Amino acid sequence: MNNDAATRYLSLHSITNFAHVLLVRDDAGEPKTSPFGNAERVILSPQSQRRADRMHLRDEANLGTGPLAAHAWGVRTREWALRVAEALRDEHGWEAQAALEMARTSLRGLGLNFGSTPNTAFLTKVMVFAPEATGSTLAQVIQERRVEMEAWATAVADATAAAAKAKSRKKGKGKTAPAVEVEAEDREAEGPQGEGEAAARDEKMPPMPARAKARLICGLAPADAIDIALYGRFLAEVASAGNVDGAIQTTTSFSVEPAAIVRDFFSAADDFKIARQRLGTDFTDALSRLNAAAPFDAPEHEASDGYALDDRGAGMTGYQNFFNGSFYAHSVLDRVQLRRNLTNGGMDPGHAERAAQDAERAFVTAFVNAVPSAKKNTTAAPGTLPKLVLAHAGPRPYNYAAVFEKAIHRHEGVPSLIAAERLLQHHAMITRKQHIDPGAVLSYDIDTITYLDNLRDAGKLGPTEVDQPAELSPYCPAGQPA
Structure with missing residues (x-):
C-alpha cells in the first residue's frame, strides 16, 4: 500500500x-x-x-x-425499487405487482422515502449510489426471508391504512364541503401510493425484522464498486449503509x-416548405386571378386540409448563447x-x-x-x-x-x-x-x-x-x- x-x-x-x-x-x-x-x-x-x-x-x-x-461498478439511480422488483420477478418467480410493493416497502423500511405521484411512487426521492448488483442482492435477501418479510409488509399496509383513515376523519371534522372536495381531488392526483406515503409519515411504520434489515443494509454497502471508492457517496437516509468519503x-x-459569450441567432428549415420553394411559383394562378371578376376572391393555393400554405422564411428562428x-x-x-x-x-x-x-x-x-x-x-x-x-x-x-x-x-x-x-x-x-x-x-x-x-x-x-x-x-x- x-x-x-x-x-x-x-x-x-x-x-x-x-x-x-x-x-x-x-x-x-x-x-x-x-x-x-x-x-x-x-x-x-x-x-x-x-x-x-x-x-x-x-x-x-x-x-x-x-x-x-x-x-x-456502482450505479446512481432513483430506480432501485424497480430493479429489486425485477430481480424478485425474474430470479425468484414473484408476481410483478407483489414484487413491486415488496421492493418499495422494504426500501421504505430502511429509511428511504418515495415520490407522492403515480409517476414517482416507485422512485426514491434521492438518488442512491450502490453496487450494480444491488437489485439482485436485495431480492435474494427478501426471498430467503420471504415469510417474515411478507408478514411485516402486511403489518405495514394495515398501519398505513389505519393512519390514512384516522387522518381522513380528523380532517373531515369542521370542514366545509368545498374544502373537503379540494382535499379529495388532491388525494386523487396523489394516487394510492402517495396517500399511503403521507399516512406513513404521520404514523410510525412497524419496525422491519432486525436480521432482515441488517442484511438488506449490507446489500447497499459500497462493496468493491470502484467508482464509489473514487467519488464517494453520502446516503443520509440510511446512515448505517456506509457513507464513503470520496478520494x-x-x-x-x-x-x-474574460468571459467571451456570443448570442447566436439561428434559423431552422422546414423540409416541406423548402420542397415547395424548390418547385417554384405557379404563375397560372396569377393568370386566373387576373381573369376573375373579383381578383381577390380568386382561390389561393391550399393544403388538402384547407389551410393556406406560406412558403416564406424559415421554419423556426431563435437565439442561443455559446462561449469561447x-x-x-x-x-x-x-x-x-x-x-x-x-x-x-x-x-x-x-x-x-x-x-x-x-x-x-x-x-x-x-x-x-x-x-x-x-x-x-x-x-x-x-x-x-x-x-x-x-x-x-x-x-x-x-x-x-x-x-x-x-x-x-x-x-x-x-x-x-x-x-x-x-x-x-x-x-x-x-x-x-x-x-x-x-x-x-x-x-x-x-x-x-x-x-x-x-x-x-x-x-x-x-x-x-x-x-x-x-x-x-x-x-x-x-x-x-x-
Whole structure:
C-alpha cells in the first residue's frame, strides 16, 4: 500500500481551449459565469466535470479497453425499487405487482422515502449510489426471508391504512364541503401510493425484522464498486449503509481570460416548405386571378386540409448563447483515501493496491480526455484535447487557480499559450519552495510543445514530458499505452 506521506496527493492541472460551445448552462439556459480577479469568467461546474470523468471511466471499462475493465461498478439511480422488483420477478418467480410493493416497502423500511405521484411512487426521492448488483442482492435477501418479510409488509399496509383513515376523519371534522372536495381531488392526483406515503409519515411504520434489515443494509454497502471508492457517496437516509468519503476532489474550472459569450441567432428549415420553394411559383394562378371578376376572391393555393400554405422564411428562428475560451481545470486524487475505501469495502490489501493503481491510471486518462457533453450534437466539444496537462504528487493538494487571478487579455497574445507559461513558471516556484517532485507534463498543442522544448534546451523544464495520459501516473511505465 502506498503510505508515503510525501506523495499522498496527486494534483492534476490542465489548460484546455474550447471554441463555440455551451458545455454547461444555468437555470435560464445561459452560460455560467462568476467574477474572479479583475474580470468576469465563464465557469464549468465540478458536477459536470465529475460526471464526464466517471462516464469516461465506465465507457472504457464497458468496451474492455481501460484499466478498470475487470472491476465492479456502482450505479446512481432513483430506480432501485424497480430493479429489486425485477430481480424478485425474474430470479425468484414473484408476481410483478407483489414484487413491486415488496421492493418499495422494504426500501421504505430502511429509511428511504418515495415520490407522492403515480409517476414517482416507485422512485426514491434521492438518488442512491450502490453496487450494480444491488437489485439482485436485495431480492435474494427478501426471498430467503420471504415469510417474515411478507408478514411485516402486511403489518405495514394495515398501519398505513389505519393512519390514512384516522387522518381522513380528523380532517373531515369542521370542514366545509368545498374544502373537503379540494382535499379529495388532491388525494386523487396523489394516487394510492402517495396517500399511503403521507399516512406513513404521520404514523410510525412497524419496525422491519432486525436480521432482515441488517442484511438488506449490507446489500447497499459500497462493496468493491470502484467508482464509489473514487467519488464517494453520502446516503443520509440510511446512515448505517456506509457513507464513503470520496478520494477525488474537483474544483470549478474557469476561463483564464474574460468571459467571451456570443448570442447566436439561428434559423431552422422546414423540409416541406423548402420542397415547395424548390418547385417554384405557379404563375397560372396569377393568370386566373387576373381573369376573375373579383381578383381577390380568386382561390389561393391550399393544403388538402384547407389551410393556406406560406412558403416564406424559415421554419423556426431563435437565439442561443455559446462561449469561447481557454479554461484552467484542477482535480486531486487522495491515494491513501482511495486504498482505505477499497479495503473498507472488503478487498484484501493486495487486491486493493492493484485496484488503486488501476483506478489512478484510469482517472488520469479521464482527466485528460473527458469533456462535459452538454447538447452533444450542437454545442459540445467532442474530441477536444488539452493544450497542457501537469501532474505532480505532494503531501497536500496544490491548487494553482491564483495564477490566473489577473485575466489574460487577447491583446497580450494567445491566452492558452500565456496560461501554459504562467502555470509552468508557478509550478517551478512551488517545486523549489515546497520541495516536491516536479512530476510530468503532457501537451497536444504544437506551440506549447515548442515552448516545452525551449525550456528543456535551456535546462529549465522541471517536469518530465510524456506522450501518453497514463504516463502522468507513476503506475504506468514510460511507453506503455494508456
